[in-house]
Amino acid sequence: WTAGSGAGAAVTSGTRGVADMRIPYGIAFDSTTNEVVVTQNNGHVINRISWAGRVNTFAGSGAAGAVGGLTLAAQFAGPTGARVDSAGVAFVAAHDSNCIFQITAGGTVSIIAGAYVANAYLEHTTGTSARFFRPSDCAVTADDGTLYVSDRWNFRVRMVTLSGTFGTTLVAGDGSSGFIDGPTARLFYPHGLAIAGSGDIFVSEYNQGTIRRIAADHSTTTTVAGTGAVGFTDGVGVLTQFDKPHGMDIDSNGFLFIADYTNNAVRMLDTNTGLVTTHLTGINGPIGVCVD
Numbered sequence: 001w002t003a004g005s006g007a008g009a010a011v012t013s014g015t016r017g018v019a020d021m022r023i024p025y026g027i028a029f030d031s032t033t034n035e036v037v038v039t040q041n042n043g044h045v046i047n048r049i050s051w052a053g054r055v056n057t058f059a060g061s062g063a064a065g066a067v068g069g070l071t072l073a074a075q076f077a078g079p080t081g082a083r084v085d086s087a088g089v090a091f092v093a094a095h096d097s098n099c100i101f102q103i104t105a106g107g108t109v110s111i112i113a114g115a116y117v118a119n120a121y122l123e124h125t126t127g128t129s130a131r132f133f134r135p136s137d138c139a140v141t142a143d144d145g146t147l148y149v150s151d152r153w154n155f156r157v158r159m160v161t162l163s164g165t166f167g168t169t170l171v172a173g174d175g176s177s178g179f180i181d182g183p184t185a186r187l188f189y190p191h192g193l194a195i196a197g198s199g200d201i202f203v204s205e206y207n208q209g210t211i212r213r214i215a216a217d218h219s220t221t222t223t224v225a226g227t228g229a230v231g232f233t234d235g236v237g238v239l240t241q242f243d244k245p246h247g248m249d250i251d252s253n254g255f256l257f258i259a260d261y262t263n264n265a266v267r268m269l270d271t272n273t274g275l276v277t278t279h280l281t282g283i284n285g286p287i288g289v290c291v292d
């Protein structure tokens with residue numbers, strides 16, 4: 001099924017095909033409600049879509065900003081990535097707010113990391129003392145204890161501890177753009193994130209057209225798909241090509257689904273064998289993908 005009228009007009013709620021959306025971007029499945037959570041990048045709100053096809057705005061006033069509080073009074077600026085944990089708590093990376101938001105199942109929005117200030121980088125900090133530069137996506141671990149964040153324009157992947165003071169620490173990347181594997185990896189505009197059952201973190205690189213794997217213990221980074229040159233080639237591992245891969249999600253069998261934006265396709269990477277295949281085509285610029 002689908003949702004959105006295709007008009008890209010003012011943000012509205014309603015039935016699928018009638019409700020309007022402004023650049024739907026991140027998408028996540030909420031197993032506690034069987035709903036899909038969608039961020040509107042240009043509408044500055046977060047929607048829930050039921051299996052019956054009802055679209056509701058459940059967070060955000062529609063004004064750009066970085067304000068917590070009750071859901072419909074909260075403000076986001078350019079929300080992008082979204083994830084929902086096993087308790088129904090949603091997390092949102094807001095690209096233009098330079099913040100990471102938490103939305104409780106009870107309807108309270110709070111900023112757990114970052115601040116609505118000029119683009120910056122500040123590591124080993126807590127809560128709103130942390131600084132991000134255009135965070136694009138987030139992914140939560142199976143135990144709901146850690147949130148990983150792609151800090152895109154800082155060329156880093158970082159983690160936020162989801163307890164206590166919400167400490168933020170570095171996972172991978174040294175702050176310089178590049179294409180280097182190993183324990184001192186360099187990343188080039190890390191974008192989408194997904195966490196495998198093993199704890200390994202998969203990262204899509206928007207400009208480079210690659211998929212990287214960060215070991216669960218953060219000890220090393222390897223390229224698992226993509227040559228580093230844009231294209232549209234299926235196959236195995238680093239012989240494959242993507243063109244601006246965006247959001248990703250992974251299922252319990254280790255199949256990684258990738259929104260391949262410029263190729264208008266959803267690709268599938270078998271993380272056990274390295275085989276890349278084209279799962280869906282004919283989609284106009286897919287940005288997000290999720291599995292239930």
